[in-house]
Amino acid sequence: MRNTAHKADKRNQKEICLKEICFKAVRKDFAALGIEAVIDLPTPLIKDLLPHLTVCQLDELQPALNQRGISTHSGWVGILQDICGPNHVIGFDTEEEAKVEVMRMLFTVVFYGFTNNFVKRNITNLNTPSFLWAAAKCIKHFLLTTSIHEPLQSLTAEQRPLLNLLEKRIRSVGVSQSIDLSKRKTQTALYVLHRLLDHGVAKELVVHVQCPIMLAWLLHGRGSQYVNPELKNLMQSKKASCITQAASASADGASCSPGLETRASEDQDDEVTPCKRSKLDSVSVEEEEESGKANFTLDLQVLCQTLSPCDGPSAGACPWGQIDCLEIRQCGSDSLRVLNSALPTFFCLRSLTLHSISIFRDLDVLGLARALKQLSESSRSSLTDLSISVLPYTKLMEVLLDACPNVTSLHVEVQTVMWGSRFSPHHPRTAASDMSAELPLEKLTVKVAELQTDLHFVTSVLRRSPHLTSLHVAGMRLPTGSSQSQLLTTLSESNHFLRSLNLEDLKLSDCLPEILNLLRDCKLEVLRFNDCRLLEKWSDKEESLQQLVAALKTVPSLHTLSLAQNRLAKNVCVLAELFSGSSPSSVKRLDISSNFIQPAELLEFAKRLRTHCPPHRLTLDLRKNPGDRDSDTWNTALKGLRPFCVPLVEGWKSTDSMADHISNM
Incomplete structure (x- = not known):
C-alpha cells in the first residue's frame, strides 16, 4: 500500500510539473497559439491556466471566457497578490472589480516609467502600447x-x-x-x-x-x-x-x-x-x-x-x-485665498474637500465660511458635499453649518492646538430660532483629537438632522465622569432613518443599555463598534455579549457588523450565536480583527459556527489576530470555516511584542 501511494504521489508530481511547463509555454507563445486554442481547452484546465497569464492576455481572453461561463477572477486576484504580497487581503468579489484595480495600480507606474518588483519581473509584457491601451479602457x-x-x-x-x-x-x-x-x-x-x-x-x-x-x-x-x-x-x-x-x-x-x-x-x-x-x-x-x-x-x-x-x-x-468635485490635498492659506475668491460664483461645484498642510487657522476657516455663505445664498449653488480637515476645535463645525445649511454630507476632522492662545471668532451669529432649524444632513463624519469634546454640540446637530442615514464618530473624549450614553440616546430618539453607524475609538463599556435600546427599533444595515472597549467594564462579559448578540439578531436589515479591536479574545465564541435559532442574523460580513483571538479560541468558534451555520456565505475578517502562536490549530480552524466562510487573514508576527500588548490591553 505504501509503495502504491508513493508511486501515485510521484505520478502526481510529474503531472503538476508537466502542467507548469505547458502553462509557461502558453504564456510565452500566446500570440502564435491564438485565443481559440485556449478557449477550446477543458474548463478545469483553463482555470488552472489563468494565474499564469499576463495582464494583457487575461484582458484579451476575458470576453470569450465569459461567453463560456468562465470567470477570470482568479487570474486578476493572482496578479493583485503578486503585486501586493501573499498576505494582503484582496477584497474584490467580481472579476471586473479586480481587473480595474490591477489596471489602476499599474497604469501610472508603467506610463511614467516608474518601477516596482512586479513591473520589473513583467516589464516585457507591460511596457507595450497594448497594455496602456487596455488599462486606459479601465481606469x-x-x-x-x-x-x-x-x-x-x-x-x-x-x-x-x-x-x-x-x-x-x-x-x-x-x-x-x-x-x-x-x-x-x-x-x-x-x-x-x-x-x-x-x-x-x-x-x-x-x-x-x-x-x-x-x-x-x-x-x-x-x-x-x-x-x-x-x-x-x-x-x-x-x-x-x-x-x-x-x-x-x-x-x-x-x-x-x-x-x-x-x-x-x-x-x-x-x-x-x-x-x-x-x-x-x-x-x-x-x-x-x-x-x-x-x-x-x-x-x-x-x-x-x-x-x-x-x-x-x-x-x-x-x-x-x-469642475463638479474639487479636492485640495495640501491646502495652505495662499491656496485658500485663491479658492475663497472663486467660491461665490462656483455654481457648478457639488463636492469640496480640503486637507490642510497643518491645522487650519481660525481666520482661514472664517474666510472660507464667508465664501461658502455667499455661494449658499445663490439659488444656483450646487454644493452638497463638504469635507474639511483639520479644524482647530469642534465649535467651528457650527460656523460651517451656518455658512452652508444646504449640505447633505459633512466630514470634519478636528485636532486641538496645543500651543498659543486660541482666537475667539467674532462672526455674525445665526438667530436662536435658526439654530434649532432642521438640517438636510444625510451623512455626517466627525473625527476628533481633542482633550475634551462638547458632546452637547454634537447631539444638537444630530437632533437637527432627522434625515441622517450615515454617522461616523471617532475619537471623541468627554470630561471625567461623563458618558457617551447621551449620544446613543439621541440617535434612538432623533435619527430613525439611520442606515450606517460607525463609532470608533469611543468608550462605550458603560453604554450597554443604550446600545440595546438603539438596536430594538432601528433600520441599520451597517454597524461598527471599532476600538470601543465594549467589554472593559462588563462584570459578566459572556452574559453581556449574549445580550448584545440577541439584540443584533432582531435587526433584519443588518448585513455588516464590525467589533474590531474590542479585546473579545475567548469571548468570540459567543458571536456564533448570531446564527442560531429560528431567526438567525442576516449579517454577511463580520469583522473581528485585532481582538487577540488565539488559535484554540478560533477553533472553538469554528466548531460552534458549524453547528449554527450562517444562512449566507459569511465574509469573516480575522486579520491581526495571533494565528502563528499555534499555526496547525489556526489552519485547522480556517479549514473548518471555509465551507461556509470567506476568511480574510494576514500574517501576524508574535515577536512584535508591542502589537501583542496593544491588542491585549
Whole structure:
C-alpha cells in the first residue's frame, strides 16, 4: 500500500510539473497559439491556466471566457497578490472589480516609467502600447506628473490615440506636482489637462500640492466667474509675447505656435498620418529658456488649435469644462485665498474637500465660511458635499453649518492646538430660532483629537438632522465622569432613518443599555463598534455579549457588523450565536480583527459556527489576530470555516511584542 501511494504521489508530481511547463509555454507563445486554442481547452484546465497569464492576455481572453461561463477572477486576484504580497487581503468579489484595480495600480507606474518588483519581473509584457491601451479602457483617474516630461510629450505625438481614449474615459484628474506657468515646456501639461478637463468628460479635480497660481489656472473658466489678477497678468504677458513673435516671424511665413515645430513639411506629413503629430522640442525649449527668448502662450484656445489633430477637438472655439468635485490635498492659506475668491460664483461645484498642510487657522476657516455663505445664498449653488480637515476645535463645525445649511454630507476632522492662545471668532451669529432649524444632513463624519469634546454640540446637530442615514464618530473624549450614553440616546430618539453607524475609538463599556435600546427599533444595515472597549467594564462579559448578540439578531436589515479591536479574545465564541435559532442574523460580513483571538479560541468558534451555520456565505475578517502562536490549530480552524466562510487573514508576527500588548490591553 505504501509503495502504491508513493508511486501515485510521484505520478502526481510529474503531472503538476508537466502542467507548469505547458502553462509557461502558453504564456510565452500566446500570440502564435491564438485565443481559440485556449478557449477550446477543458474548463478545469483553463482555470488552472489563468494565474499564469499576463495582464494583457487575461484582458484579451476575458470576453470569450465569459461567453463560456468562465470567470477570470482568479487570474486578476493572482496578479493583485503578486503585486501586493501573499498576505494582503484582496477584497474584490467580481472579476471586473479586480481587473480595474490591477489596471489602476499599474497604469501610472508603467506610463511614467516608474518601477516596482512586479513591473520589473513583467516589464516585457507591460511596457507595450497594448497594455496602456487596455488599462486606459479601465481606469477613471489620471495622475498628471510633470517631473517626467517625455510621457506627456508622447501624448501629443505618437501616443495621441491614447490621449483620445483617455479623454473619453477619465472622470477624475489629479495634479501631483506644481506647474510653473512661466516656463515654455509647461504647455505640454497644460494641453493634456485641457483635453481631459475641457474636451473630455473629467469633472473631478484633485490637487496634491500647494501652488496658488496653478490652482488659479485650474479653476479659471471651469465653473467660477472669478478671474485671478496674478493669473490674468501672466496670461496677458504671454499672449503679448506670442503676438510679438508672430509679427516678427510673419516675413518668413511662420505662424505663432510657441513651443511647436511648425514647418510646412511637417504639416504635410500630418495630413498623411494624422496620428503622427509634432510635439514640444525639449532641446530647443531649454536653449531658448537659457537665452531668455522663451516666448509662448497660456491661451489654451491657441495652443489646442495648433496641436489639434484630425481626430481630436474640432476647429473653432474650444469648450470649457466644469469642475463638479474639487479636492485640495495640501491646502495652505495662499491656496485658500485663491479658492475663497472663486467660491461665490462656483455654481457648478457639488463636492469640496480640503486637507490642510497643518491645522487650519481660525481666520482661514472664517474666510472660507464667508465664501461658502455667499455661494449658499445663490439659488444656483450646487454644493452638497463638504469635507474639511483639520479644524482647530469642534465649535467651528457650527460656523460651517451656518455658512452652508444646504449640505447633505459633512466630514470634519478636528485636532486641538496645543500651543498659543486660541482666537475667539467674532462672526455674525445665526438667530436662536435658526439654530434649532432642521438640517438636510444625510451623512455626517466627525473625527476628533481633542482633550475634551462638547458632546452637547454634537447631539444638537444630530437632533437637527432627522434625515441622517450615515454617522461616523471617532475619537471623541468627554470630561471625567461623563458618558457617551447621551449620544446613543439621541440617535434612538432623533435619527430613525439611520442606515450606517460607525463609532470608533469611543468608550462605550458603560453604554450597554443604550446600545440595546438603539438596536430594538432601528433600520441599520451597517454597524461598527471599532476600538470601543465594549467589554472593559462588563462584570459578566459572556452574559453581556449574549445580550448584545440577541439584540443584533432582531435587526433584519443588518448585513455588516464590525467589533474590531474590542479585546473579545475567548469571548468570540459567543458571536456564533448570531446564527442560531429560528431567526438567525442576516449579517454577511463580520469583522473581528485585532481582538487577540488565539488559535484554540478560533477553533472553538469554528466548531460552534458549524453547528449554527450562517444562512449566507459569511465574509469573516480575522486579520491581526495571533494565528502563528499555534499555526496547525489556526489552519485547522480556517479549514473548518471555509465551507461556509470567506476568511480574510494576514500574517501576524508574535515577536512584535508591542502589537501583542496593544491588542491585549
